[in-house]
Amino acid sequence: GDSVTQMEGPVTLSEEAFLTINCTYTATGYPSLFWYVQYPGEGLQLLLKATKADDKGSNKGFEATYRKETTSFHLEKGSVQVSDSAVYFCALRGDDFNKFYFGSGTKLNVKP
């Protein structure tokens, strides 16, 4: 069945460092891909998405490109801030009845 695998955390970076969080997926058909973020004490909220191959989603300085050839959707940011400290979830929405599948989450800690 469809699934998402993302790198384990926690990831600890200094402010202004470059961030990459890896995400790969397995899916039949043509899924849509998402990154959600969960700030401390808050619910999940959409960070960005991409719906077809080679699409790039972007928001708040974060980017991710839908790579069908490598079945990947890695999250990147050129310069992280302390306020980016949160848990990041990669997710896919399959063609099969619109099911959402989530990865296990990657906790990001950004130090001043």
Added chain:
Amino acid sequence: EAGVAQSPRYKIIEKRQSVAFWCNPISGHATLYWYQQILGQGPKLLIQFQNNGVVDDSQLPKDRFSAERLKGVDSTLKIQPAKLEDSAVYLCASSPEGRGAEAFFGQGTRLTVV
């Protein structure tokens, strides 16, 4: 636009007691999801409704969990009897139809079973 509403926000019960969670999705969203999120893990789908029909409940422990979606709108998730391992955050989400449509999440209900 109002978001997904869930209640209660927190609940503490003893094992073997029963508990119910309520969710009001965003108006017009056909799909409603209930997820269980154990501390340190990603959300695990318990049940998915399309309007008021069940699309997937393969991971719902049906001996103790039940869920319904009345008139294709509000939904309740019930646990009876609760076990210690049911301690988790229960998330409700809704989504409109359409390719690439995102899921909108409520704040969740944090359940502690003691």
